[in-house]
Amino acid sequence: MTKAVVVDRGALDREMAEAAAHAGAEFRLKTAVCDVRQSTVITRGINGHEEFAFRILIAADGPRSTVARRYGFSRAKVYLSGIQADIPAEGDPHLVELYPNASPEFFGWKIPSGNGRARVGLSGQTQVPERFAALLKQTGATSFVHLVTGTLPLGVMPRTYGHRTLFVGDAAGFAKPTTGGGVYTGIRSARHAADVAIACCEHNTFDDAALAEYERRWQADIGRELALGFRLFSMRQKMSSASIDGFVQALNNPAMIAAIVQYGDMDRPGTLARQLLKNPRMLRWMTPVLGAAIRSLF
Numbered sequence: 334m335t336k337a338v339v340v341d342r343g344a345l346d347r348e349m350a351e352a353a354a355h356a357g358a359e360f361r362l363k364t365a366v367c368d369v370r371q372s373t374v375i376t377r378g379i380n381g382h383e384e385f386a387f388r389i390l391i392a393a394d395g396p397r398s399t400v401a402r403r404y405g406f407s408r409a410k411v412y413l414s415g416i417q418a419d420i421p422a423e424g425d426p427h428l429v430e431l432y433p434n435a436s437p438e439f440f441g442w443k444i445p446s447g448n449g450r451a452r453v454g455l456s457g458q459t460q461v462p463e464r465f466a467a468l469l470k471q472t473g474a475t476s477f478v479h480l481v482t483g484t485l486p487l488g489v490m491p492r493t494y495g496h497r498t499l500f501v502g503d504a505a506g507f508a509k510p511t512t513g514g515g516v517y518t519g520i521r522s523a524r525h526a527a528d529v530a531i532a533c534c535e536h537n538t539f540d541d542a543a544l545a546e547y548e549r550r551w552q553a554d555i556g557r558e559l560a561l562g563f564r565l566f567s568m569r570q571k572m573s574s575a576s577i578d579g580f581v582q583a584l585n586n587p588a589m590i591a592a593i594v595q596y597g598d599m600d601r602p603g604t605l606a607r608q609l610l611k612n613p614r615m616l617r618w619m620t621p622v623l624g625a626a627i628r629s630l631f
């Protein structure tokens with residue numbers, strides 16, 4: 334179990350939409366970008382076919398990003414399927430439960446969502462519905478509502494800018510490879526993209542040299558954390574259920590728990606990972622795991 338701040342995603346989205354509207358943004362509901370040609374986006378929707386000229390485009394069109402596919406850009410390294418539902422649950426509203434063995438490529442979770450409910454879900458590459466049914470059983474859930482499914486892109490695309498465009502959020506693969514959480518990193522990327530877009534418009538320069546400033550900024554902010562997260566994700570792929578259990582055992586110690594309480598941060602898990610790796614208990618656990626990982630290369 335780990336402590337976490339649980340954000341109401343619906344409320345966050347509504348607040349962001351209101352702030353954008355106050356700042357002058359226009360919304361086109363039930364409308365999708367279907368093509369990009371030079372400095373024009375082409376949309377299809379309830380208003381039929383429309384064309385919008387742009388000076389700079391911020392592509393925030395999620396894991397399947399039409400814009401990235403139209404440009405033929407290389408995408409995130411790994412795509413996982415995610416599934417989640419609300420179940421009735423009582424308990425500490427700040428305690429998140431993790432189920433590492435619920436999905437061998439990733440993990441399962443149970444997050445309190447208030448009003449006597451918890452959000453139960455997992456991500457993986459195969460057998461996701463079957464694993465989810467088993468997880469529901471494990472958590473004791475007899476009913477659920479609000480079933481959602483989606484895609485988690487892990488590993489940022491090799492280049493997050495080009496053709497007068499900046500890619501943010503899941504469109505660029507900014508979800509954290511350690512947790513699959515993409516709201517915090519998506520918003521960080523969007524903030525850097527907004528700053529760089531403003532600078533480009535003020536200087537009237539939209540070439541790749543100007544856009545590259547975006548990549549420099551997000552790299553300086555969250556690049557190290559995401560790269561470390563992807564290394565931990567790759568290591569996780571090589572861990573058996575037994576080594577996961579060993580990992581949990583290694584954590585079950587006062588010094589480790591103190592480190593988790595002091596450094597645990599779902600948005601910056603690298604800080605905690607670095608602290609844990611300094612502890613001799615963790616090094617003892619890692620020796621056979623690393624050995625198995627190295628042997629699997631040959």
Ligand SMILES: Cc1cc2nc3c(=O)[nH]c(=O)nc-3n(C[C@H](O)[C@H](O)[C@H](O)COP(=O)(O)OP(=O)(O)OC[C@H]3O[C@@H](n4cnc5c(N)ncnc54)[C@H](O)[C@@H]3O)c2cc1C
Pocket residue numbers: 364365366367393394395396398399400414415416417454481482483484485501502503504508513514515516517519
């Ligand atoms: C089951 C599950 C649980 C998750 N839980 C968490 C969590 O607890 N915490 C967390 O931080 N993250 C979580 N995530 C990840 C998080 O949902 C994403 O990282 C985040 O939503 C990414 O935001 P985004 O705006 O970049 O993309 P999205 O939320 O995918 O938004 C993209 C938007 O673009 C629109 N769009 C797509 N194509 C087009 C087009 N052609 N034209 C116009 N619009 C288009 C879509 O309709 C959508 O509105 C979860 C993901 C899944 C699948």
